[in-house]
Amino acid sequence: MRNLAIKYLELDTLQGQTKEELINKVLELQQRDKELVEKYKLHIKEIQNYKSHFEELFRVHATNQIITEDYKRIVDLKLGNTYNINDTWINKIVFVLKAAGRSLRSSEIIEVLSKNDLTFRTLTDPQKGLSAHLTKALKYGRIIGTKQKGQNGYVFSLPD
Numbered sequence: 001m002r003n004l005a006i007k008y009l010e011l012d013t014l015q016g017q018t019k020e021e022l023i024n025k026v027l028e029l030q031q032r033d034k035e036l037v038e039k040y041k042l043h044i045k046e047i048q049n050y051k052s053h054f055e056e057l058f059r060v061h062a063t064n065q066i067i068t069e070d071y072k073r074i075v076d077l078k079l080g081n082t083y084n085i086n087d088t089w090i091n092k093i094v095f096v097l098k099a100a101g102r103s104l105r106s107s108e109i110i111e112v113l114s115k116n117d118l119t120f121r122t123l124t125d126p127q128k129g130l131s132a133h134l135t136k137a138l139k140y141g142r143i144i145g146t147k148q149k150g151q152n153g154y155v156f157s158l159p160d
Helices: 003-008 009-016 019-079 089-100 108-116 127-141
Strands: 146-148 154-157
Touching: 003 019, 003 146, 089 108, 089 154, 108 127, 108 154
Parallel strands: none
Antiparallel strands: 146 154
16 A cells, blocks of 8 residues: 555656546545545444454353352252251251361351351340250251260260
């Protein structure tokens, strides 16, 4: 393109041409410019199409990420890898013991439940509220309570 412009703009070339030849060259340049502007407009439309396509793909990707996270959360809940606030109290206690990986006193279980469960925070006396569920879990064999010498209460653990 630059070579073409230089060819037409050379002083000797322009001075040696007639008026009709110069007018023809100007018309050629105008036609070429018109074609370039049309190509430019087409490229702009193409870029806009690519942008909208990219935005749509990004939106679909974000939606798929959300769905994937939901499925992971559901799988974790079903496998017992995540605290489920809608689970039974006994299952919550078992989950806390499993997550801790060690024996816990009831006060430690209360501490964990109060951090993770809004319903547990509303109990007027968390110790009494948990005590009934610990007793049921012991009765059903879901947990084991061990009495330690010199300490009040039990230390709870999962059965082997």
